Amino acid sequence: MRILTKIAAVAALAVPALIAVPGTAQAAATPSGCSSVTQIGSTAYLNVGGETMASVKQYKGCGKNYSYVYVWQGYRSAHSSWDVCAAIVTGGSHVQDPRCGHNDVEIWSFGADTLSECTQALGWNGTGPIPYSGEVAVKTDVRC
Template sequence: MKRLLSTAFATIALAIGTVISTSSPAAAESAPGCGLVTQIGSTAYVKTSTGQTAASVKQFKGCGKNYAYVYVWDSFRDTHGSWKISAAIQTSSETLGTRSALNAGELWSGGTNTLTVCTQAVGAVVFGAESRSAATGSRC
């Protein structure tokens, strides 16, 4: 009986851990209209003038395209009533796939046909009188 209860508790703990881990913002590896994508390069962070992290910016590749992804941190959402976010892919000569949204928690840029050139993901957050942005490192 003791072993049965121990096994039951272990199964419940694993199930809870699975739900928690799959509901985190890290599950952003599926771009709209594409499916599975792979992060390339490191993550950049949009910071407010007071140093608060407002959002994370990542670049992904998949389906023969590049995508920018912006995730607005819960701590920022909890302390700001309104904001606008933008996500885009930038080459050395142009900005592509730009998308914007009001009060969204996350946003994908449009997919860009730029896998053969150097690119970086750019994300911006506009709130109150502030406009802040960040870009990932360039990937070639």
């Protein structure tokens, strides 16, 4: 009886831990045409229909800023089709260098020549070139 109580206690503690820990998103090595990038700022999460669709990150390298969007495995497993876009934003609303794809697991923006400006990475569930009404979009924190 004592062993069953211990097993039940361990199981009760383990379940919340499994539920609370989201999967991690691993970025592709680098965007096309750039051999080395570094993440700047925080990671944002694109939540669509009550579930996490993707992670959005901003990178710098090769004299440019890049937005990177990774569509989570859980979302891909539950959906047969999706659209996703990545872009850099300056001035809070000026979308630059958007790149969109259909059923892409990950997407890098083209690379904006904006290292001297304050920027954010933008990701959204749409077809571009900007987020339209009804599409869900998220930005990372501002990096100057």
